[in-house]
Amino acid sequence: MRAFTYERPADAGTALQAIARPGAKYIAGGTNLLDLMKVEVETPSHLVDVSRLPLAQIDETENGGLQIGATVTNTDLAANRLVRERYPMLARALLNGASGQLRNQATTAGNLLQRTRCYYFYDTSKPCNKRIPGSGCSALNGYNRIHAVLGASDACIATHPSDMAVAMTAFDAEVETQTANRGSRRIKLADLHRLPGTTPQTETVLESGELITAVRLPPPPAGGQAYRKVRDRASYDFALVSVAALVDVDGDRIRTARIALGGVAHRPWRALEAEQALVGRPANTNAFAAAGAAAMGGARGYGHNDFKIALASRTVARALADAARQQKG
Amino acid sequence: MTRRGVLGTGMALTVLQGPGAMAKEPPRSAPTEVAVSPAPVDVGMTVNGTRHDLRFDARTTLLDALRDHLGLTGTKKGCDHGQCGACTVLVNGVRRNACLNLAVACDGQEIVTIEGLGNEQKLHPMQAAFVAHDGFQCGYCTPGQICSAVGMLAEIKRGLPSAATGDLTVASMQIAEAEIRERMSGNICRCAAYPNIVAAILEAAGKAPG
Numbered sequence: 001m002r003a004f005t006y007e008r009p010a011d012a013g014t015a016l017q018a019i020a021r022p023g024a025k026y027i028a029g030g031t032n033l034l035d036l037m038k039v040e041v042e043t044p045s046h047l048v049d050v051s052r053l054p055l056a057q058i059d060e061t062e063n064g065g066l067q068i069g070a071t072v073t074n075t076d077l078a079a080n081r082l083v084r085e086r087y088p089m090l091a092r093a094l095l096n097g098a099s100g101q102l103r104n105q106a107t108t109a110g111n112l113l114q115r116t117r118c119y120y121f122y123d124t125s126k127p128c129n130k131r132i133p134g135s136g137c138s139a140l141n142g143y144n145r146i147h148a149v150l151g152a153s154d155a156c157i158a159t160h161p162s163d164m165a166v167a168m169t170a171f172d173a174e175v176e177t178q179t180a181n182r183g184s185r186r187i188k189l190a191d192l193h194r195l196p197g198t199t200p201q202t203e204t205v206l207e208s209g210e211l212i213t214a215v216r217l218p219p220p221p222a223g224g225q226a227y228r229k230v231r232d233r234a235s236y237d238f239a240l241v242s243v244a245a246l247v248d249v250d251g252d253r254i255r256t257a258r259i260a261l262g263g264v265a266h267r268p269w270r271a272l273e274a275e276q277a278l279v280g281r282p283a284n285t286n287a288f289a290a291a292g293a294a295a296m297g298g299a300r301g302y303g304h305n306d307f308k309i310a311l312a313s314r315t316v317a318r319a320l321a322d323a324a325r326q327q328k329g
Numbered sequence: 330m331t332r333r334g335v336l337g338t339g340m341a342l343t344v345l346q347g348p349g350a351m352a353k354e355p356p357r358s359a360p361t362e363v364a365v366s367p368a369p370v371d372v373g374m375t376v377n378g379t380r381h382d383l384r385f386d387a388r389t390t391l392l393d394a395l396r397d398h399l400g401l402t403g404t405k406k407g408c409d410h411g412q413c414g415a416c417t418v419l420v421n422g423v424r425r426n427a428c429l430n431l432a433v434a435c436d437g438q439e440i441v442t443i444e445g446l447g448n449e450q451k452l453h454p455m456q457a458a459f460v461a462h463d464g465f466q467c468g469y470c471t472p473g474q475i476c477s478a479v480g481m482l483a484e485i486k487r488g489l490p491s492a493a494t495g496d497l498t499v500a501s502m503q504i505a506e507a508e509i510r511e512r513m514s515g516n517i518c519r520c521a522a523y524p525n526i527v528a529a530i531l532e533a534a535g536k537a538p539g
Contacts, residue, residue: 003365003386005387030431031411034390034429034430046365091497098476099414100515101417101424101425101480102429103538104425105429235514
């Protein structure tokens with residue numbers, strides 16, 4: 001690990017000043033950042049510890065949604081009574097991620113900003129455009145079983161590893177941020193992460209030093225919710241494919257549906273066209289299978305991960321059926 | 330990037346691969362880094378009920394602080410990447426992987442390790458249950474398993490749900506085999522003593538193993 005200096009500011013204003021120092025980086029739970037520092041993929045020279053900022057509250061918003069503080073742990077978010085009652089799909093996504101120990105430590109904002117688990121990104125002896133821009137992508141023609149099938153580029157086929165972010169994307173969440181000079185702003189979570197394009201080293205639209213202070217969830221939509229995760233190991237493993245589904249059925253017709261996928265792209269992937277195509281269709285297996293196929297319409301495999309296309313298509317269909325069944329109760 | 334950073338990177342590669350390999354090798358890390366000298370930090374923490382005021386390099390993890398600075402070698406270093414759970418300790422009563430915590434970030438916190446749970450004369454009920462059920466073979470993961478199990482039962486008591494919980498809206502959680510297996514998945518046992526570990530935890534929780 002490279003040497004660094006450390007400070008733990010008491011308030012967000014001080015943190016926003018501290019982050020201006022060259023080479024500075026925020027740390028909260030640190031479950032991913034400290035790990036990356038050990039292998040020297042991350043080499044901050046100054047750490048600004050934001051873990052004790054007063055951002056660990058979960059509050060109801062005026063319109064019936066939720067405001068989730070940036071440092072709320074994954075454990076506390078999944079255990080929150082309002083989350084369990086109104087956003088059970090988010091609780092399921094959280095509880096299906098990582099281990100008990102890690103969820104006790106990992107924070108909401110840190111979960112969003114965690115880095116890919118692409119093994120070539122971690123292996124500093126291998127080229128990686130995300131780590132060293134212009135050095136090449138080792139996964140493209142390497143072992144790419146866990147990699148992206150949607151929205152990837154020749155520069156990078158890494159995936160975003162979060163479960164929580166997939167669920168929040170389906171709920172149309174927004175992130176609230178602060179910068180030292182421009183004050184606060186809100187960004188749709190669906191717009192927070194970038195596709196790799198030719199600059200995979202730039203993973204979000206956040207400005208340098210911009211601090212996520214909260215995630216806002218709109219009121220939960222009517223209907224059923226389901227999160228379905230497929231992985232090599234039954235617990236404590238990243239998704240090969242995961243699907244967050246929200247379905248509102250009126251009689252036997254689908255009024256609205258939302259589909260977000262994890263494990264398939266550089267960011268949580270919203271399948272908007274597939275959602276639209278479901279509106280007005282009967283809530284049955286055929287419609288759900290068609291939605292699965294539509295969601296993966298533009299998918300491209302890179303060899304070892306070809307299986308993900310059919311797997312994701314079927315997982316979408318199953319998750320939609322789960323959500324419709326959940327609404328019936 | 331500073332000159333020290335460039336030289337340090339180049340020298341490391343030279344030692345590892347020899348000068349011939351250098352031209353093809355990408356630099357190890359992004360070219361935006363700023364090198365700083367290692368700086369000591371002062372940390373005060375309570376470990377197993379005893380207050381310690383320590384000074385060490387800011388890079389020291391809680392795991393290394395416990396083992397190398399306080400001599401508490403019961404907490405084990407398995408993977409050092411948060412994947413195996415051998416370093417599990419309780420921080421303010423909550424189980425965490427000591428390897429993924431900077432010790433400096435634990436300033437002012439209360440840590441409990443396996444040494445703080447019990448001793449040879451007076452075993453913690455979870456330790457006694459692991460002995461009674463042979464919840465181990467080589468024993469390397471055992472301190473982490475036991476600390477994790479103690480923290481896990483406290484989580485059940487607090488009503489925290491898990492992926493194995495059927496109905497998320499109920500307030501009280503069940504102590505059952507499926508729940509324990511799911512909740513303990515962050516502790517790997519290379520000897521695969523899992524059936525006996527589950528039996529030990531069930532007994533310590535006051536449940537007859539099923």
